[in-house]
Amino acid sequence: MRILFLGDIVGPSGCEAVRKNLQDQIKINKINFVIVNGENSADQGVGITEKISKDFFNCGVDVITTGNHVWDQKEAIDYINKEKRLLRPYNLISPSPGKGFEIFSSKNGYKVAVLNLMGNIFMKKCNDVFDAAKDFISKNKLKKDFDFLIVDFHGEITSEKMAIGHFFDGKASLVVGTHTHVPTNDARILNFGTAYQTDAGMCGDYNSVIGMNKENSLNKFLKKDSKKHFPSTGEASLSGVIIDCDIETGLAKNIKTFIYGGDLVNTN
């Protein structure tokens, strides 16, 4: 079982790279299931719309996760209740529309569970992520309730992400971070069989400041005249991980970083 996870898709150039390349990459890499983080995919680089979600599903995406920007395009508040393939962080303060966890059927007949968590440090206020993870794991078990479990941990700091990776070790197929828009070079299998990478990186133009126009972003830091942040428009790199999972255990046999197109050094 081979699963592709792509990090935060940023703005029109990130969406274009998905439209242009994802179907080919699914075939070339023999991918059975695709998850993307779409919370920065709208034209402004924040939030997600119904049209963009549908485009992703039409390109072969099975599930879209999000994070702190999930509601930045207001239509998502209604749309998420109609579309179970769009998730928001599980530990948002209730009541919040939508769901943070769902079990999906893969085209090759397996139950793939996806859990979307959000960190607490330097992030918008949400419920304690370790309490939420403990509660989740007491109610949901790999191989009993689903064949594979993918955890998107949307967070700012590496220590919190690494700790949640160890928390889920042996209980999830993959724990991967999102939100920082920079891929980390620490893909590995943890001691008890969970694949892990601290951040998947973004699907966006890396000739930028985390996907946003670099001149405008720099001007903000220099306290010069600047506009509201807007996405950079150069060719995007797709960035994420591919994992191979054992069908008997649901755990990972292999993980590799996946980078395709744009300015980043490509992995394949």
Ligand SMILES: [Fe+2]
């Ligand atoms: Fe984010």
